Amino acid sequence: MNHLARAALVLAGAGAGAAVLRRRASSRGDARRDDRWLVVTIDRAPTDVMPRSAPPEPLDEFGDALEVTVRPAPGDRGTELAVRLRDPESRSGSSLPSRLAGRDPYQEVRRALREAKSLLEAGEVMLPDAPPTAREDGLGGKLVGLATRRAGGEGVL
Numbered sequence: 737m738n739h740l741a742r743a744a745l746v747l748a749g750a751g752a753g754a755a756v757l758r759r760r761a762s763s764r765g766d767a768r769r770d771d772r773w774l775v776v777t778i779d780r781a782p783t784d785v786m787p788r789s790a791p792p793e794p795l796d797e798f799g800d801a802l803e804v805t806v807r808p809a810p811g812d813r814g815t816e817l818a819v820r821l822r823d824p825e826s827r828s829g830s831s832l833p834s835r836l837a838g839r840d841p842y843q844e845v846r847r848a849l850r851e852a853k854s855l856l857e858a859g860e861v862m863l864p865d866a867p868p869t870a871r872e873d874g875l876g877g878k879l880v881g882l883a884t885r886r887a888g889g890e891g892v893l
Contacts, residue, residue: 742875772820773805773843776853779814782806785856791854794848795819802845819849 760797780784791804805818854862870891 744780746875773818774820774842774849775816775818776849777814777816778853778854778856782815785815785817792817792820792852794851797881798845798848817849817852819845821845 785792786804786806791798791802797802801822802819803822804889807816807818808814809816852863854860
């Protein structure tokens with residue numbers, strides 16, 4: 737692939753990414769992101785997810801900072817575990833620059849929710865493959881490597 741075609745491909749990808757971010761920002765309107773629920777479906781019975789009316793292991797470290805609900809998932813497909821912050825920080829704490837810098841208050845909640853699901857379903861926290869399956873010698877591999885490093889413990893693509 738020649739240099740001009742590679743540059744055109746990178747610019748097209750950046751333009752598409754900017755368009756997606758612009759659309760997401762405009763579709764949000766006045767809706768507050770800070771009061772939303774984060775939900776995962778766990779392939780276990782509700783009594784297995786919260787047997788002592790206490791949140792699962794990684795979520796219990798948040799104490800009273802989290803509001804936790806458990807309900808049967810639609811179609812008899814396990815249990816929905818939903819969490820949200822009781823006293824969320826300002827919207828600027830959840831902005832894209834804050835998230836990229838690792839200061840998004842929801843980042844730790846998402847990590848703990850993913851780990852709770854993994855512990856309940858597999859008995860251990862599942863980690864990404866090491867070494868990574870993508871080679872970092874090409875542009876695509878470098879982008880995947882960057883996204884994996886910046887995931888902040890929330891999983892990989």
